[in-house]
Amino acid sequence: MTRPDYPALLRADTDRLLHVADGHFDRPVPTCPGWTVERLVGHVGRVHRRAAAWLTTGGGAAEIERPPGSGSLVDWVRRGLDELLAAQAAVDPAQTVETWDGPRHSAFWVRRMAVETALHRVDGELAAGAPTPIDTALAVDGVDELFEVSIPHRGTGRLHRGGETIHLHATDPDLGEGAGEWLIVLGADAVTVEHAHAKGDVAVRGSASDLLLLLWNRVDSAGLGVFGDRTILERWRSAVTV
Known part of the structure; x- marks a missing residue:
């Protein structure tokens, strides 16, 4: 991309x-x-x-x-x-x-x-x-920027972090292998993220624009595909109010 x-x-x-x-x-x-x-x-x-x-x-x-x-x-x-x-x-x-x-x-x-x-x-x-929608390339880059810049600076509020994992999968065509997928690990010491095709405790599928808007609390998960433990996603959205 x-x-x-x-x-x-x-x-x-x-x-x-x-x-x-x-x-x-x-x-x-x-x-x-x-x-x-x-x-x-x-x-x-x-x-x-x-x-x-x-x-x-x-x-x-x-x-x-x-x-x-x-x-x-x-x-x-x-x-x-x-x-x-x-x-x-x-x-x-x-x-x-x-x-x-x-x-x-x-x-x-x-x-x-x-x-x-x-x-x-x-x-x-x-x-x-x-x-x-937000431009696809900008939305993908915006998700990266959130974890590179905003989360390290703002923190994750009162989010409980016990090693749970969240997998985000952008469904836009032609993104390139791994470019529109993120595995987020809620480690006790830090939140880490990598571009990876992996299985998370909760997985969220949708357009890159919708994923970015979800992470920035502009939309809820109603229009997205959510699989696994939805409570992890809702805990994230309640605590990480960027």
């Missing part, structure tokens, strides 16, 4: 979010309790600017302007996206960049923002209508 085109996907998902938000700024966002669509869109504009600041200054202490009112919010978000993509384009691909988790690969921020923006685009769609 080829690597996701992060800048193109980031722009496409931002454009889609702004499109679905048009005329619906006052609607509540069911997957972000207490937020309206206006606040969701403003948040996306702020995180894009925050990522651009990390890339240009090497730190996250820069003060980020607050979003304007809904009348000029769309243009403000577009300018923030342009700032982020320009900052990313100026980075030497061979160098590392500073992050809240120490030096990381040069694509850290554009990857992080592509995943987050895709998830928030789905949030906006859930508020204004029906969601559309």
Whole structure:
């Protein structure tokens, strides 16, 4: 499977979010309790600017302007996206960049923002209508990123870990052998994950998009194939609230 085109996907998902938000700024966002669509869109504009600041200054202490009112919010978000993509384009691909988790690969921020923006685009769609799938390559990469970046940083809350295993299997065609399968081991000392075709205590089958949305608590397991001990999956979803 080829690597996701992060800048193109980031722009496409931002454009889609702004499109679905048009005329619906006052609607509540069911997957972000207490937020309206206006606040969701403003948040996306702020995180894009925050990522651009990390890339240009090497730190996250820069003060980020607050979003304007809904009348000029769309243009403000577009300018923030342009700032982020320009900052990313100026980075030497061979160098590392500073992050809240120490030096990381040069694509850290554009990857992080592509995943987050895709998830928030789905949030906006859930508020204004029906969601559309996340790009398959980005969804697979997003599952990897969750276990490489977010879980080590955030932890797993109060999840009981006694060696149970969860197998995820993306059913999208043409992913390549092992690319869309993950074996997650809930070890007492750490959560480990590998791309593997294996049997877990619980197995979940679905599109890569649906698996990513499940792990990020945007959908439940109702539309997915779940086999084995479902309580392990529900414990995970209750404790790991990313």
